[in-house]
Amino acid sequence: MNRVVQKAATTLLAAGFLVGTVSSVSPAMAAVKKVPAPRPVIHESLVILTGGMLKRPGWPMVYPERLILPKGYTIDLTIRNFDDGTAPLAKGTYQYDKVTGTIGNFELVNGRRVTSLNPGAVSHTITIGQLGINIPIPIKSTVEVKFHVNKKGTFYWQCMAPCGSGSSGWGGPMSTNGWMKGSIVVQ
Ligand SMILES: [Cu+2]
Known part of the structure; x- marks a missing residue:
């Protein structure tokens, strides 16, 4: 010096x-x-495959059925839906056309900001009741949401659009783990 x-x-x-x-x-x-540091972001993705793609007609699948997420992060989740079929929501379940539990209560559908779909335009949903999260998904689309997971545990998701078999549409994949229902593990 x-x-x-x-x-x-x-x-x-x-x-x-x-x-x-x-x-x-x-x-x-x-x-x-005192301003909290921005949360780190984890990018995750899901795909929704048609029964035809899987050589199992009538059995659309959300893949993977289990996500393992770290507590305290912002999750940036992209869902690519290859399905071109709708599964209109039944009367009494129209609340599942609304986006809830995501940051800002909206989703991006092909890059466009959306807060709800028409109940007849829903192809599938990713609904995590325990976390108050509902993500309605239109046909042949890419949906992106961000949300926080603040507690550890295993939370179950279920598609609420009756895309399965039987008169109610709740048979087959709708009631089978690894198809239209699964889990999210927060560690
Ligand atoms: Cu479904």
């Missing part, structure tokens, strides 16, 4: 500029410090 720099450093030290102490933090700086 040359003399000029050394002298400047000594002057600054004496003025308290180079040594931070708690008492030197102004109220404004302390307020800034």
Whole structure:
């Protein structure tokens, strides 16, 4: 260190500029410090395959059926739906056409901001009742949502659009783990 720099450093030290102490933090700086750091983001994706793609007609599948997520993160989830069929919501279940539990209560459908679909336009949903999350998905689309998971545990998701078999549409894949129902494990 040359003399000029050394002298400047000594002057600054004496003025308290180079040594931070708690008492030197102004109220404004302390307020800034209380703002929580942005959460780290985890990117995850799901695909919805048609029964035809799987050589099992009538059996659309959400893959993978289990996501393992870290607690405290922002989850940025992209769902690619290859299905071109709708499964209109039954009367009394129209609440599942609304986006809930995501940051801002919206989803991006092919990049467009959407807060609900028409009940007749729903192809599938990813509904995690325990977390208050409902993501309605239209045909042949890419849906993106962001949400937080703040508690550890195993949470179950279920498609609420009757895309299965039988008169109610709740048979087959709708009532089979690994097809239209599965789980999310938060660790
Ligand atoms: Cu479904």
